[in-house]
Amino acid sequence: MQAILIGSTGTASGRSLMSWFLAQRLTEEGCQVGFLKPSASSYVPGAPLKKDHDIELMKAVLGNGVVEEGLFEGADATLIMGSESMFSDFSLSPTSDTQIAKAYHAQICLMDRYESLAESTYSILSICSLFKGSVKIVVVNRVPEEHLETVRTRLVPRLLGHGIPRVAVLPEDPVLASFSVTRICEVLEAEVFHGQEHLERLVGAFTLGSQALQGPLQIFRHVYGKIVLLALGQDQRDPSNHTASEDAKPSVVGILLTSGRMPAPVLIDAARQAGISLLLTSVDTFGAFERIQAGPSPVTIDDRYKQKRFSELLHPFILGAGPLSELFNLR
Numbered sequence: 426m427q428a429i430l431i432g433s434t435g436t437a438s439g440r441s442l443m444s445w446f447l448a449q450r451l452t453e454e455g456c457q458v459g460f461l462k463p464s465a466s467s468y469v470p471g472a473p474l475k476k477d478h479d480i481e482l483m484k485a486v487l488g489n490g491v492v493e494e495g496l497f498e499g500a501d502a503t504l505i506m507g508s509e510s511m512f513s514d515f516s517l518s519p520t521s522d523t524q525i526a527k528a529y530h531a532q533i534c535l536m537d538r539y540e541s542l543a544e545s546t547y548s549i550l551s552i553c554s555l556f557k558g559s560v561k562i563v564v565v566n567r568v569p570e571e572h573l574e575t576v577r578t579r580l581v582p583r584l585l586g587h588g589i590p591r592v593a594v595l596p597e598d599p600v601l602a603s604f605s606v607t608r609i610c611e612v613l614e615a616e617v618f619h620g621q622e623h624l625e626r627l628v629g630a631f632t633l634g635s636q637a638l639q640g641p642l643q644i645f646r647h648v649y650g651k652i653v654l655l656a657l658g659q660d661q662r663d664p665s666n667h668t669a670s671e672d673a674k675p676s677v678v679g680i681l682l683t684s685g686r687m688p689a690p691v692l693i694d695a696a697r698q699a700g701i702s703l704l705l706t707s708v709d710t711f712g713a714f715e716r717i718q719a720g721p722s723p724v725t726i727d728d729r730y731k732q733k734r735f736s737e738l739l740h741p742f743i744l745g746a747g748p749l750s751e752l753f754n755l756r
Contacts, residue, residue: 430525434535445482483504535560565593568596688703
């Protein structure tokens with residue numbers, strides 16, 4: 426039985442999507458896969474129990490292959506989701522990434538959210554030095570387009586030279602950064618006045634401006650306290666169509682009214698004519714804007730479109746060199 430630790434150099438590095446990717450791919454290769462998130466098992470007496478989004482996600486992906494402590498009996502591999510940052514981990518804690526990796530002789534898939542060439546280089550090589558020979562995959566995630574060439578020509582050769590078998594460089598991607606109207610409702614506890622059937626539409630951006638309000642939605646230009654939700658590209662979940670043409674006007678998928686101001690019937694009728702969702706939250710405009718911006722929201726099983734896009738971006742780097750089961754010595 427093999428333990429695979431999904432480690433991270435910092436927050437928002439893509440651990441959830443990577444865990445989903447590895448579980449799905451190894452299962453497709455015929456492996457029995459389990460999942461463990463040690464930090465989800467820690468409980469302080471008297472404190473309310475918190476629902477862990479990663480545990481819920483992997484229950485949906487793997488079913489019974491989710492455990493709270495220890496390796497999953499009968500599995501070829503147990504995926505272990507590490508902490509948000511291996512550097513901030515208290516190394517003497519029994520649930521620290523360092524102690525878990527040692528206890529289970531884990532192989533490591535390391536996720537890095539790109540901040541700068543120097544920071545990524547230092548962080549990744551420091552962990553590789555600590556876990557000599559155990560790091561099998563490094564994913565440098567969310568690299569701005571203007572830095573991609575530098576990362577590919579300067580960082581990747583250096584990592585490969587240190588014996589890391591597979592190194593992936595993923596760009597900032599609008600599909601992976603998007604979220605549904607439903608997710609905004611959850612974050613802001615918003616009430617839906619119209620457009621319940623449109624809640625799964627994807628939001629690629631949001632604005633306090635009124636430029637995108639055309640046709641029947643022009644009436645909302647006179648409304649104080651609103652956030653306009655703009656579509657992701659052509660508002661399609663097919664990753665191959667996630668970018669819009671340069672001269673295309675942004676389309677509105679919803680309007681969020683803030684501060685608990687009830688919409689007049691004429692506004693509800695305008696939303697109906699435009700075929701969008703009309704939402705209401707008690708949070709004030711700038712508070713709502715900040716909470717939406719605060720992301721990233723937890724990955725759920727409903728984010729299959731994100732997983733599909735993530736897999737497509739990873740494929741040439743991770744799967745092009747052969748099966749993962751061979752990389753992790755599961756065969």
